[in-house]
Amino acid sequence: MKFDVCIFVPKEQPYNRGMASVLQCDTKRKAKKTMDFEIPRRFFGRNECCIMEKLIIQGRRRLVGEVTISGAKNAAVAVIPAAIMAEGTSTLENLPAIEDVRSLCHTIEKLGGICTYTDEHTLKIDCSNGTKHCATFEEVQKIRASYYFLGALLGRYKKAEVALPGGCNFGVRPIDLHLKGFRALGATVEECDGMVRAYAERLIGTSIYMDQVSVGATINIMLAACMAEGITTIENAAKEPHVVDTANYLNMMGANIKGAGTDVIRIYGVEKLHGAQYTIIPDQIEAGTYMIAAAITGGDVLVRNIIPKHMDSLSAKLDEMNVTIEEHDDSIRVTANKPLQCANVKTMSYPGFPTDLQPQIAALLGVCKGKSVITENVWENRYQYMDELRKLGAQVEIDGRQAWITGIPHFVGSCVCATDLRAGAAMILAGLAAEGETIIENVKYIDRGYENVEHKFNALGADITRVDE
Ligand code: UD1
Numbered sequence: 460m461k462f463d464v465c466i467f468v469p470k471e472q473p474y475n476r477g478m479a480s481v482l483q484c485d486t487k488r489k490a491k492k493t494m495d496f497e498i499p500r501r502f503f504g505r506n507e508c509c510i511m512e513k514l515i516i517q518g519r520r521r522l523v524g525e526v527t528i529s530g531a532k533n534a535a536v537a538v539i540p541a542a543i544m545a546e547g548t549s550t551l552e553n554l555p556a557i558e559d560v561r562s563l564c565h566t567i568e569k570l571g572g573i574c575t576y577t578d579e580h581t582l583k584i585d586c587s588n589g590t591k592h593c594a595t596f597e598e599v600q601k602i603r604a605s606y607y608f609l610g611a612l613l614g615r616y617k618k619a620e621v622a623l624p625g626g627c628n629f630g631v632r633p634i635d636l637h638l639k640g641f642r643a644l645g646a647t648v649e650e651c652d653g654m655v656r657a658y659a660e661r662l663i664g665t666s667i668y669m670d671q672v673s674v675g676a677t678i679n680i681m682l683a684a685c686m687a688e689g690i691t692t693i694e695n696a697a698k699e700p701h702v703v704d705t706a707n708y709l710n711m712m713g714a715n716i717k718g719a720g721t722d723v724i725r726i727y728g729v730e731k732l733h734g735a736q737y738t739i740i741p742d743q744i745e746a747g748t749y750m751i752a753a754a755i756t757g758g759d760v761l762v763r764n765i766i767p768k769h770m771d772s773l774s775a776k777l778d779e780m781n782v783t784i785e786e787h788d789d790s791i792r793v794t795a796n797k798p799l800q801c802a803n804v805k806t807m808s809y810p811g812f813p814t815d816l817q818p819q820i821a822a823l824l825g826v827c828k829g830k831s832v833i834t835e836n837v838w839e840n841r842y843q844y845m846d847e848l849r850k851l852g853a854q855v856e857i858d859g860r861q862a863w864i865t866g867i868p869h870f871v872g873s874c875v876c877a878t879d880l881r882a883g884a885a886m887i888l889a890g891l892a893a894e895g896e897t898i899i900e901n902v903k904y905i906d907r908g909y910e911n912v913e914h915k916f917n918a919l920g921a922d923i924t925r926v927d928e
Pocket of ligand 1: 634
């Protein structure tokens with residue numbers, strides 16, 4: 460593989476901040492420092508070589524055919540850390556083949572567990588001989604959802620030390636609600652040198668009211684509370700499909716969790732968990748991305764292996780925009796053969812419109828007739844990608860949490876950057892609808908969450924090529 464440039468962040472600096480150097484590498488990976496610069500927040504990791512892969516899209520191809528959706532990333536990143544709570548082996552099926560999953564396996568192995576793939580989507584995790592309770596920065600740097608190791612390790616060992624999360628950057632991403640929950644269960648929680656340390660003699664079930672609906676905090680508290688003494692109640696809990704999926708897996712392991720999927724979850728603590736075989740649910744956001752892809756290309760696509768109920772908020776919105784939606788048991792057919800109408804979209808926690816589909820629907824609204832408004836209610840700074848969309852011609856005005864988008868007949872190809880995972884997906888969608896060639900840089904973000912992305916699109920008739928220089 461040809462290898463030209465990498466970013467080096469000195470080890471002593473805090474993650475995601477400060478100065479970095481550009482190193483010019485030769486093919487033997489011998490590096491020479493060429494310049495220093497202030498590292499942008501969107502760069503990831505440290506001492507990390509990033510091969511500058513790009514996607515090149517020849518746009519305006521109509522997508523037609525069938526696409527099979529992979530397992531849910533956000534469920535996988537919770538279920539994999541949960542597996543370390545078992546005194547035994549778990550077999551996880553329908554895992555997506557994506558970077559975040561590979562990074563989590565790496566972390567489990569560093570902790571002392573054994574991960575064995577029986578095929579590309581099936582993973583056995585054996586932590587029967589116990590694991591370490593400490594996950595350092597080197598082990599967890601690439602994924603924000605590494606915070607789930609806190610809840611899992613605290614639950615099993617009553618002590619956990621985990622480096623603060625990495626992952627996508629769109630606004631402040633606090634974990635105060637997670638830590639408040641652990642404290643309510645009786646743990647002492649300290650934050651020091653980029654690590655979170657939580658420990659307790661005993662975890663005792665209690666009643667926890669979440670100030671704000673948080674997926675991560677709901678799952679993390681659920682993990683720790685599974686092995687607390689007595690009953691824990693989480694009120695104002697998140698209801699996302701992956702909260703339910705994680706609870707279902709924990710119950711298969713011997714936990715006793717009731718009410719997941721409603722806003723009150725009750726967890727009856729148990730002493731031990733055992734291994735279990737579990738199949739991860741389909742990815743709601745990947746499915747939504749392909750549904751929007753069908754709409755933006757005037758296509759006709761059957762999106763297979765999904766739970767149509769999870770898609771309700773998007774299906775309703777697409778219907779409002781003049782897209783035909785045909786629901787089947789485990790698939791949805793999306794046909795776009797009428798002029799697309801503008802719409803207003805407000806992101807909310809489930810069952811509202813998911814914030815993780817906000818950039819993708821923005822790309823679609825960019826080529827719909829009329830003026831649309833998006834209101835982002837979950838993340839305070841999730842419009843960074845709009846500058847990239849503007850490079851393709853999008854007409855956007857932003858004021859705080861709202862974005863006004865005036866539709867144009869079509870985008871025009873340009874060179875854009877994936878500023879985070881879902882923003883990257885939006886760039887692909889915009890590129891598919893753009894006249895001429897679109898080049899997307901920073902593909903690494905997209906690979907974190909989309910399995911075989913260019914192959915799946917190309918099988919539908921897209922023209923996407925990956926290059927690494
Ligand atoms: C999860 C998803 C992410 C999605 C988000 C919202 C995973 C791995 N990631 O992220 O893709 O965009 O849900 O659907 O599942 N908050 C606090 N304090 C906390 C935690 C959260 O104030 O301790 C706030 C956040 O700033 C945000 C809101 O709560 O405004 C929702 O965040 P949360 O649901 O926790 O998101 P994540 O679980 O991190």
